Amino acid sequence: MSATPPPLPMLSDELRAALKRAQEQVNALVLGKAYEVRLAFVALLSGGHLLIEDLPGLGKTTLAHALAASLGLSFQRVQFTSDLLPADVLGVSVYDGPSRQFQFHPGPVFTQVLLADEINRAPPRTQSALLEAMAEHQVTLDGITHSLPEPFFVIATQNPVDLSGTYPLPDSQLDRFLLRLALGYPGAEAERALLAGADRRALIAQTMPLLSSDDVLALRAAVDQIHTSDALITYVQALMHRSRQHPGVRVGLSPRAGIALLRAARAYALLLGRSHVLPEDIQALFTAVAAHRLVAEAEADSTAVLAKAILHAVSVD
Helix, strand or coil: CCCCCCCCCCCCHHHHHHHHHHHHHHHHHCCCCHHHHHHHHHHHHHCCCEEEECCCCCCHHHHHHHHHHHHCCCEEEEECCCCCCHHHHHEEEEEECCCCEEEEEECCCCCCEEEEECHHHCCHHHHHHHHHHHHHCEEEECCEEEECCCCCEEEEEECCCCCCCCCCCCHHHHCCCCEEECCCCCCHHHHHHHHHCCCHHHHHHCCCCCCCHHHHHHHHHHHHCCECCHHHHHHHHHHHHHHHHCCCEEECCCHHHHHHHHHHHHHHHHHCCCCECCHHHHHHHHHHHHHHHCEECCCCCCHHHHHHHHHHHCCCC
């Protein structure tokens, strides 16, 4: 890698301190999940979107609420259900008699942080309503394009697809999520603190925002300045090529997945106070970025296991 790393992006001491406090605040609400909280901030600072998949009751919604409360951004929550319609998310044009014109009534997607709770309980047509919003930060209805506020960040939660009442997310929808993570059961110490402590919802309601819209945009601009060497890009390309040839993989990683991996790694390096990306950053993120984009040959195979096998099969030169 680069022998002389470039200087850190120009960020004020106040902004660096606020970012650190925001992470600490979320960790105080979501106990024992420091790595997962860091990944949530990676998704935010990368300008991507976050998918949290796990069993009910393990803190998916708590993490989303804690993150939103710490950001000082406008926030909307949509509970996805089997009867939810695209218009319930995007909005609808209603004819106004006096003006003889259709008036657009924006839906909850017109916010800075959208929590799409249990997204895979809605049918694919409603899930796909978010595609344009997530990719282009805009919504087109009745031939008119409406821009979404910036920054725009979707946090979606989903239950495992083998649970009743769920619909698998289409591949095109999954690809719009920068990262997918699972929380898992808490450790014994964290679980005891949860059982003995105050209700998480009450604590979140008392949470003070520590970052603003301008802060998030400044941090995203700083991510763009994090250095990635030619050797590191070669490593990422090798991982992508291996994913397309690896046994058990039917569909490997696209160039867009490689771009997502590099951008996430820049954000990861920034959170760790570095001005350049290391191979360790790629390795720490690879499964979270790649697993939901891989398609296994056998439906029963775990793409997370395949992603880890791909990572182990490629050496760092």
